[in-house]
Amino acid sequence: MRHPYFHQGGHDDCCSIEHNHVKETTKQVQDTSLTSPYKEYIPSIISFVLLMIGLSLDHFVKPDFFKSYVRLTWYLIAYLPVAWSVILTGLKLIRKGEVFTEFFLMTVATLGAFYIGEYPEGVAVMLFYSVGELFQGAAVKRAKGNIKALLDVRPDSATVIRNDVATIVHPEKVGVGEIISLKPGEKVPLDGTIIDGYSSFNTAALTGESKPKTIRAAETVLAGMINIDRAVMVRVTKKFTESSLARILDMVQNASARKAQTELFIRKFAKIYTPIVVYLALAVIFLPYFFVSDYVFNDWLYRGLIFLVISCPCALVISIPLGYFGGIGAASRNGILFKGSNYLDQVTKLTTVVMDKTGTLTKGVFNVQEVISANGDKQKLINYAAALESHSTHPAAKAIISYANGSVQSASLKAMNVQEIAGHGLKGEVNGSVVLAGNAKLLAKHAIAYPKELDAVVDTVVAVAIDGNYAGYFTIADELKEDAQQAVKDLHNAGVKELVMLSGDKSSVVQKVIKTLGIEKGFGDLLPEGKVQKVEEIKSDRSKVVAFVGDGINDAPVLALSDVGIAMGGLGSGAAIETADVVIQTDHPSKIATAINIGKATQRIVWQNIGLAMGIKIIVLILGAGGVASMWEAVFADVGVALLAILNAIRIQRMKF
Incomplete structure (x- = not known):
């Protein structure tokens, strides 16, 4: 089954590990939510009560009375409520060509137990398997709460x-x-x-x-x-x-399209593993005939059935997807959206994080600090620049417009034929004059001479030219986000070896910011294609796993190029949310380290479950084949491991990051 918020799809065909199981479980959870919340428990309760009565009769009633067909009939009645749906599902899957499934294993094991007269054990295996399924459904249903909460925010009027x-x-x-x-x-x-x-x-x-x-x-x-x-x-x-x-x-409902490598491995593993254990069980049953002098078929059949019960890979098949599911849910509660469980794995491998400056580490709220006029007509400079910048959504443009609106002599001028020159600025006509507003590169591009002092200014500069003559400039300053410094520290603590800042802003501003924050490298004066080139250079070192963090539409090419694209404040940017692999729904760069920590916690839980499930199963398989473990111990071990793995998987949903 899968994450509701992300409807990751689900699996539970324990042994074929296809989507069937999770789909079945999901459907079951959805159906029962429409009827009685306890209806799904009724078959297990009936079987449990009948099993307990049967065991009591076995113990207290005279053998002759309860050792005949009455006993067989009683245990069959106890068996059918929990077994019927499992048997039918197994038959349907066999017709589709999927023979080696958990349903097949459970059916063969329990019917085999009935064949050798171990009726209570046959009922118990199917009962506890069904109880395990109910726990799995409950775990997924609990995890679905996060997504349901998101879906509930959709207004219907x-x-x-x-x-x-x-x-x-x-x-x-x-x-x-x-x-x-x-x-x-x-x-x-x-x-x-x-x-x-x-x-x-x-x-x-x-x-x-x-x-x-x-x-x-x-x-x-x-x-x-x-x-x-x-x-x-x-x-x-x-x-x-x-x-x-x-x-x-x-995005979240399609997150299941991208599986983590561990999930993909387990899916492939189960397809190979299940047929192998079936053939090994047959070997346990029949091979001893050639080597054991006092061979008794029923004794070795019992050992083979134990082998089948304990070999079912349910714990792996449900707990691993549920672990990733829980990781994505935990991230969503922290305002972080992963587009697939593969990115939960990928963020744990990051060695280099490349970040945009404006809007990522800085607030992107610019204010005009100073206005320098070349010819003394400061008000004309303000009015013409504001008219032109009114056609831009850049933070620097907003700062100039805001500054002009506060001017006593503000004039209402209109700009015409405005062109945006990527990475440089704007060109247009204001009051019959051709006006340029942008960086020094824009003036150089149009062969307009400007004083060298512009290049020495540390803050962001918007230079203005009117009718081919340099008219002056604005200095504009941004400020760092409150958690920017903590974000850099947390990223280093999370294992990121190198931080790099790329910006279209001037190099002097970039160097000032990286020195303040403790970032290793910074490059300024970059056009969008320049950012792409820098990331390609970083990625040329195959040992590096690179993430790019940006917030604007201009960052989309670099987001797509990086190993992990992270959109900052992506709610407002269609291009960012479409291109990125991870979306930070807030404007807090400290959430990047949180995303890495959630990925690492998810990975730890997944590998704990793999070690737990495989370790215990191998031990009980050996004991069962050697005749030391009974079917009771096998079923308790199987169900117990599955429940422990499930509880461990949902533990991440309670963690605080």
């Missing part, structure tokens, strides 16, 4: 304002550009922007953060947030099926 009338409709019926009303306590049904005013929103369902976030006019609200303060009006910017929440749900 929206209050849309049409012709000044408020109408409640399904979110799918609301179009882009329409206005919806949000009252305190209501879930946001669609992505949009607040028209006016402000309110506080609970974002926990999306980010895992309990602290409310205040969102103001013109800022974005996302589907799944909860309005907790005051009524606001929101203009819808995305269709219901294109919202950030819808993309996340789609």
Whole structure:
């Protein structure tokens, strides 16, 4: 079965380890949730009661009375409630060509026990196997709670304002550009922007953060947030099926498409392992005939049946996917989305983490520090630059616009024919003049002379030229995120050997930031293709496993190129969430180390389960073949190992990271 949040699919065909088992278990959990929550336990309870009565009669009643067909009939009645579905499932799978499954093993073992007269043991094997299945279902159902919680944040109605009338409709019926009303306590049904005013929103369902976030006019609200303060009006910017929440749900529900190598190995292993143990059981039964003088068929058949019972790889087949399932669930509670269990493994191998600067380690909230005019007309410089930058969403552009709006002599100018020159800046016409605004490379590209002092400024510089003449520049500064320094420290503690910063910002700014944070290397003045080139250079060393962390649409090529692409604050970036392998739903870089630690904890639990299951099974297999262990001990060992492995697998869901 699988993670609900991520519906990773599931498996439980213990022995063929295909998706059948988990699908069966998932279906069972879903079906029982629609009826009585205890209905699935009734067959096991009936069998248990009848088994206990049968054992009591065996012990207390005269042999002649309870040693005939009455005894066989009694135990058959006790056997059928738990065995019927197992036998039918086994027959269906055999018709599909899947012979060596857990259902086949359990059916052969228990019917064999009945054949040699060990009726109570035959019932007990099937009963405890069924109980184990119930525990597996309960474990998966418990894990599904995280996903159910996410699915529950999907609103099923929206209050849309049409012709000044408020109408409640399904979110799918609301179009882009329409206005919806949000009252305190209501879930946001669609992505949009607040028209006016402000309110506080609970974002926990999306980010895992309990602290409310205040969102103001013109800022974005996302589907799944909860309005907790005051009524606001929101203009819808995305269709219901294109919202950030819808993309996340789609991502997690398809997480099962990418399996960890350990899971893939266990699937292949079970397909080979199960037929082998069946043939070994046959060897245990028949080979002694040629070597043992006092060979008794029923005695060796009993040993072979014990071999079959203990050999069922249920503990491995369910606990390993459940372990990864739990890891993905634990990550989701911490605001981290893994697109597949293979990335839980991959993050544990990271040797190098390459990070963007703006929006990843810095807040991306720029403020103008200084305005230097070349000709003394400072206000013209501000007005022309602001008009041009109004066509950009870059943080530096927003800083200039904000600064211009606060100017006493702010003029309302319009820019026309605006072109964005990637990695350089903007070009356009303002009030009949050709205006350039960007970095020094933009001026050099257009052969415009500028003072060398620009190159010496540490902070980010936006240089401006009007009609081919240098007009001045703005200095703009960003600030580090509160947890940026801790993030670097935690990454080193998590085993990452090398941290590298890549940025389109000027090299002097990058060097200042890496020195402050303790990052090993930093490169500035990079165009998007320059970032790709740097990552390719790093990856040329085959011993390195490289992650790239970024937050913008320009980072998509590097996210795709890296071994593990990590999108920071990916809720707001469609390109990031589509391209990345791991999405940090908050803007906290410290979550990167958390993701690595969750991956390591998941891996430890998975290997603990493999060692536990294989170790105990090998011991009991040897004891069973040697006639030391009985079928009672075999079934308790099998069910016990499975339950221990399951409990260990779900333990990760209680861990704090």
